[in-house]
Amino acid sequence: MIFLKKKRRLLNLLKTTVQMIDLIKSKNQSEVINNCQEAIKTIADSLGDELAESETVFNDLQTMYDLLTLIDQQQVDLTSELIFKMKQLLVLIVDKLDKLIPVKLNIAFMPYKVTMWDSLASIYEVAKQDPDCTAKVIPIPYYEIAADKTTTVYEGDLFPNDIPIVPYDEYDLASEEPDIIFIHNAYDQYNTITQVDKRFFTANLKKYTDMLVYVPYHITGFGKLKGDSQYVTYAIHTIDNIDKIVVAGQFVKNAAIKYGVSEEKILVLGSPKMDAVYQVTKNGKKIPEKWKKKLKGKFVFALDTNCMYLVNHPFAGFSYIEQVFDVARMISNCAVIWRPHPLSRISIAHYVPQMLKQYDGLLEKIKNNSNEYPNVVLDESPEYLSFLNASDAYISEANSLSALYTVTERPIIFAYGELKDALWLPDEAFYHFYDPNYPWYKIAQNLVNGKDPKKKLRHNLASRIYSYTDGTSGKTIYQEIKKETILKTTGEFK
Numbered sequence: 391m392i393f394l395k396k397k398r399r400l401l402n403l404l405k406t407t408v409q410m411i412d413l414i415k416s417k418n419q420s421e422v423i424n425n426c427q428e429a430i431k432t433i434a435d436s437l438g439d440e441l442a443e444s445e446t447v448f449n450d451l452q453t454m455y456d457l458l459t460l461i462d463q464q465q466v467d468l469t470s471e472l473i474f475k476m477k478q479l480l481v482l483i484v485d486k487l488d489k490l491i492p493v494k495l496n497i498a499f500m501p502y503k504v505t506m507w508d509s510l511a512s513i514y515e516v517a518k519q520d521p522d523c524t525a526k527v528i529p530i531p532y533y534e535i536a537a538d539k540t541t542t543v544y545e546g547d548l549f550p551n552d553i554p555i556v557p558y559d560e561y562d563l564a565s566e567e568p569d570i571i572f573i574h575n576a577y578d579q580y581n582t583i584t585q586v587d588k589r590f591f592t593a594n595l596k597k598y599t600d601m602l603v604y605v606p607y608h609i610t611g612f613g614k615l616k617g618d619s620q621y622v623t624y625a626i627h628t629i630d631n632i633d634k635i636v637v638a639g640q641f642v643k644n645a646a647i648k649y650g651v652s653e654e655k656i657l658v659l660g661s662p663k664m665d666a667v668y669q670v671t672k673n674g675k676k677i678p679e680k681w682k683k684k685l686k687g688k689f690v691f692a693l694d695t696n697c698m699y700l701v702n703h704p705f706a707g708f709s710y711i712e713q714v715f716d717v718a719r720m721i722s723n724c725a726v727i728w729r730p731h732p733l734s735r736i737s738i739a740h741y742v743p744q745m746l747k748q749y750d751g752l753l754e755k756i757k758n759n760s761n762e763y764p765n766v767v768l769d770e771s772p773e774y775l776s777f778l779n780a781s782d783a784y785i786s787e788a789n790s791l792s793a794l795y796t797v798t799e800r801p802i803i804f805a806y807g808e809l810k811d812a813l814w815l816p817d818e819a820f821y822h823f824y825d826p827n828y829p830w831y832k833i834a835q836n837l838v839n840g841k842d843p844k845k846k847l848r849h850n851l852a853s854r855i856y857s858y859t860d861g862t863s864g865k866t867i868y869q870e871i872k873k874e875t876i877l878k879t880t881g882e883f884k
Contacts, residue, residue, distance in 0.1 A: 391494060392436070392440050393567070394493055394495055394496070396567065397493075400436055400437075400487065401484055403429050404429070407426050407430065408477050408484075410422055410429075423458045423461060423462045427459070430454055430458075433487075446486070447486045447490065451483060454483070493522060494522055495522060495570060496523075496566065497517055497568060498561070498572070499513075500529075500571060501574055502529065502532045502586050502590075503607070503732070505732050505772045505774070506607035508775075509608075509662055510605055510662060511666060512665040512666065512864025514864075517868055527549070528556045528558050530558050530586055532586045533585050534583070534584055535583055536736055546558070563595070563598040568599050569599065569875055570602075570871060570872075571595050571602050571603065573605070574605055574606060574607035575607060576623070576626075576631075578628045579591070583737060584736075592604075592631035601878070602631060603636065604629075604632045605636045606636070609664065610638055610639070610790075611789045612792075613787070613788030613789075624645070624646040634657055634871060635655055637657070637658055637659075638661040638793070638856045638857065639658060639857060640855075643656045643658050658857050659858060659866050661863055662864040663790075664794060664856065665861050665862070665863050667798065668797050668859065670779050678780060681780060684767050685725050685727070685765075687723065689721075689724050689725070690726070690783075691724070691725070691727070692727050692777055692781035692783070693711070693714050693726055693729070693785045694731075694777075694789070695729075695734065696731045696786075696787065697731035697733035697737045700749060701737050715728075717831065718766050720831075721835060724834065725766070725767070726765065727780060729769040753768060779798075781800070783837055785803045787806070788813065796848070796856075797859055799849060799850075801821060801837055801844065801848070803822065804820055819844055819851055821844065
């Protein structure tokens with residue numbers, strides 16, 4: 391099958407042959423003729439299995455090949471008029487092949503963690519439905535780096551059954567030559583916790599594609615950090631290897647430009663992660679069967695702690711978590727789902743290993759249904775959508791999941807006081823865990839009893855700063871990247 395990159399190479403080879411025709415009158419005439427004939431033979435062989443033998447382009451290529459043979463054997467006069475006609479014929483062949491070879495894209499999706507697949511999933515769903523595209527999912531291996539050891543991890547067998555997986559050791563980048571590669575991790579050697587195998591660093595992937603697309607595995611939160619430190623990703627050298635970066639909102643693009651990323655490289659097209667949340671929550675709350683015993687009929691708070699939370703707040707962090715669990719102890723029709731970030735344990739092991747015993751002990755008690763933690767569910771599943779959709783309200787910092795939760799328009803409680811100018815969204819739309827005038831227990835009690843004074847303030851909250859929050863981000867990303875890839879190729883053919 392001739393994919394776009396191969397088509398580009400064949401047409402460029404023909405264009406080079408047109409230029410070589412002008413050199414036939416040189417001292418190295420035989421060498422030039424031989425090079426032209428080799429090029430023509432390569433093109434004809436490449437087309438053999440793709441085009442019907444009846445296509446006139448084969449006759450045109452054979453005519454050119456035979457004419458070069460006659461010139462080499464000095465059986466025809468090499469006039470300026472003949473050279474002109476030869477070039478015209480080659481240009482005609484270029485035009486014919488450009489029309490005869492359909493635009494077919496070879497696309498590779500290269501996730502590394504199954505929990506982060508949602509950052510690419512809705513793009514893949516659109517791509518696999520496109521008859522002009524072959525889409526393959528190739529999960530790549532990575533390393534978990536702790537203080538005392540490095541562990542190799544491969545999660546290809548954890549992906550949903552309806553996604554055909556191509557083993558990474560059976561996918562040859564050199565022979566596949568993907569027209570587009572989608573990745574969700576561009577940190578390469580700069581990631582000190584989970585690092586992808588060097589074979590899949592951006593610099594290496596870039597050798598095999600003309601369109602390397604970075605769709606971040608996270609969605610940038612709506613909290614303004616001092617010095618825009620949450621955008622430091624865009625300052626690392628690996629970004630130079632990326633052709634297009636997809637960001638969720640204009641405010642992210644503005645920050646990336648400040649870090650030196652060219653404006654043309656950045657596409658404000660939302661996030662497939664928001665597509666996933668939109669689709670799952672659009673019909674309202676739903677509790678998975680596995681949690682119904684503890685959650686059914688209760689007002690459910692979803693507690694999210696990021697991978698560095700207990701590293702940055704090792705003592706206060708555990709106290710905060712216990713305070714959240716208190717409502718499940720003290721309010722009868724209330725429950726909590728706690729979802730520690732998938733990298734929480736390895737982060738603790740790496741940075742504060744002395745806290746690991748306490749962390750593991752807490753998880754063990756919840757798993758074993760300890761009486762200390764009634765109506766508390768621990769969520770360690772690969773996907774977080776059930777966690778979000780089984781809840782009535784969400785508790786966290788201003789991070790990726792809180793950004794996603796804005797799509798649901800359900801209550802959000804921040805794990806610190808008023809933020810005011812520290813948010814891209816109005817602070818008035820959120821509750822605050824440590825608000826002295828409206829403490830956590832009172833917030834919880836009111837929400838459980840149906841009192842939610844901030845409800846109207848959350849209407850269409852996500853769309854104020856994020857793009858394509860209506861479930862169309864993946865489709866838009868695919869269409870835009872496809873268009874850019876084809877336009878880039880078309881420009882080279884001119």
